[in-house]
Amino acid sequence: MDRTSPVPLYFQLAQQLQAAIEGGVLAPGSLLGNEIELATRLGLSRPTVRQAIRSLVDKGLLVRRRGVGTQVVHSTVRRPLELSSLYDDLEAAGQRPATRILADRVEPADAEVAAALGVPEGTEVRRLERLRTAHGEPLAHLRNHLPARLLDADAGRIAATGLYRLLRAAGLTLHSARQTVGARAAAPGEAELLGERPGAPLLTMERVTFDATGRVVEYGSHLYRPSRYSFEFQLLARG
Template identity: 35%
Template sequence: MHRTNVYLIFNLCCVIIYNVMIYGQDAVKTETLNRQSPIPLYYQLKEILRSWITSGKFDSDGCFPPERKLQERYGISRMTVRRALAELVNEGFLIREQGRGSFVVKTRMQEQLRHLTSFTEDTEQRGLSSEAKVLDFQITVDTEVAEEMGISEDEELIRLQRIRMVEGEPLALQTSFIRHNLCPGLVEQGLLGESLYKTLEAGYGLRLGRARQTFEAKPADEYEAGLLGIDVGQSVLVLERLTYLHNGTPIEYVRSTYRGDRYRFTVELLR
């Protein structure tokens, strides 16, 4: 069911991109519904309501307009309103409480993908407090990770798995693999200020240079859901990063699973 919702959202995104190209940005930015547009009415309404939330029109945990008010304002059926609200719930913008209505969830953390930074550095730049709960920190061998890094399959790696928390709330599950021969003694010495990158640079004199990242959306499995405090099947964002030193040597492979309702990434494209 959840996998179907992911595919449906992806297909609708394709529709909206196509219509923006054909009809212009006003096709989705206007606060009125265009009944002549091939874009479904519920999707148009969802985009309007989503813009209200992201622009700060409603405070976090603030009560959202009831279905009847939205139905009257836009002259549409209650079924259309309910579908739009359901989509916003699935995307993590709203929560619905029986007998009380819909409420805006907390603002998502947003990361600008411009520079190679750590989770700790990102939160510090925002003036937020972060902490990490270490689940696993040991020397191991992983043939699949070694293949991703382009190194010998029997080379020793340090496996570091942590729950990353911001303001006391779990936001991500992060599993890093670091080449042991480039930072011997890391497991015994621990991290400087809970930051892996700070430890590699200040503790070992390694100069980080660049990274390659990939993203995908998927439903959370039972293990991820339990650690992040979300429902099984809830949407999460998976980031895989391969980090290189300044001289081109691969140093780290990390797989991070972010809560889709609390995190989003922004990429600036230039032409």
């Protein structure tokens, strides 16, 4: 701790703890001990330690458990806005992704799906609905629609890897996507699936993906837990 710095001590401590969590030094499930023990060990006041811990609880990096103490939870997934599968991003970040298939069927496209895929309403499309977890915790509810005969992959293969990896393996060249990010309150069924309370805020993402010929190959409509997930944007200044 730099006591000569204008940066508050609680903020310095919070930054050091966050770096240790995100760097894997403090593994998920680790106990920090109580505020008195931490304050004594670090030579800080108890209010300073309490404020640092509270800021990390608010970020979803720590959780206070009655009878257990302050415990490290899994760090928030920060995903760059790139044309990649969530599964691959999680795997690359060491987040141990897993997938539960909720639906895999061919059905007539409703008006929303038909407009997104650029096909007549009622056209047969393949609907994939999945629950994606990281370290065993629910992270995202993924719903995708594809042209019915675009991808020949069974539920087992879909559960074991990312959708875009399967599309590329099928010979498709993914070129670009149009994506919208928003937020809304969780409906009761969505909340139960994602381990949130009804009405809790959820991140939303809709994406329409095009191949190298300009054909729409996928329409995704996804829900994410904001306590476990965020999008990262890179902004460039105009010259």
